[in-house]
Amino acid sequence: MTTANRPARLNRGLLGGLGVLLAVAGALLIAAHLGAFSRISRESPLVPGTAEPHPVVFYLAVAGAVVLALAALRWLAAQFTRMPKRTVWNLGDTGEHGRTQLASSTAAEPVAADIESYDGVRSVSARLSGSGLAPELHLLVGTDPDADLTALRGRILEHAVPRLRTALELSAIPVAVEFRIADRGRVQRTK
Incomplete structure (x- = not known):
């Protein structure tokens, strides 16, 4: 069944998923800060070394940004769809006469x-x-x-x-x- 407010389900799903992701990331960071992980030291650097990463990493970052931008545009387009699709x-009968x-x-x-x-x-x-x-x-x-x-x-x-x-x-x-x-x-x- 098509409803008049189709973007609402998409909005709730995206916002709920983002909320869960941020809550898990925050909980992991707090646990790491409190020393819950034995392999992570509070004094260790954030990234190992200062060398520039492989060029493929930059291409992957650009591709990820493009995918994220397209998803954002799709979400924005869904906000303007307020009416169901025409059918x-x-x-x-669909007989021999047409x-x-x-x-x-x-x-x-x-x-x-x-x-x-x-x-x-x-x-x-x-x-x-x-x-x-x-x-x-x-x-x-x-x-x-x-x-x-x-x-x-x-x-x-x-x-x-x-x-x-x-x-x-x-x-x-x-x-x-x-x-x-x-x-x-x-x-x-x-x-």
């Missing part, structure tokens, strides 16, 4: 257009995820600062969602709504 549904396909974005666009016409709404992004028989609707709604979010949510659930259910011939569609309230001083740009 294509196969409708009806098949009918419907992009989930095609079904979601009229819902977004409906909601954009409501008072207090500045912008809407709508995505349908899951299968064609059990889709989930994810909405990202930008509103005016003085919009009544409770009334807006009620209108979405009483007007836009039933219209989508009727169009897709489904009895129920789970809905996740995220409201983003615009700044007062911000000027709305129209397309």
Whole structure:
């Protein structure tokens, strides 16, 4: 199942792994300082000798830095992914006469257009995820600062969602709504 906040699992995993790594490293350093390891002396130098390392070490350090930078860029890109991926549904039989396909974005666009016409709404992004028989609707709604979010949510659930259910011939569609309230001083740009 795809959720509206996909980067959260990645963030928790990365931060948890980094925390465990730092805790283990800190515990080992404290143990070494207290003399828990017989092979490590407190007076011994940090690195053995002052000779320059083999050139391969520098290449490995650069390769490690590049991998770390790419991982950081991937993490940064995941922060902007707030909506699930679009899918294509196969409708009806896929017999010898061909098949009918419907992009989930095609079904979601009229819902977004409906909601954009409501008072207090500045912008809407709508995505349908899951299968064609059990889709989930994810909405990202930008509103005016003085919009009544409770009334807006009620209108979405009483007007836009039933219209989508009727169009897709489904009895129920789970809905996740995220409201983003615009700044007062911000000027709305129209397309």
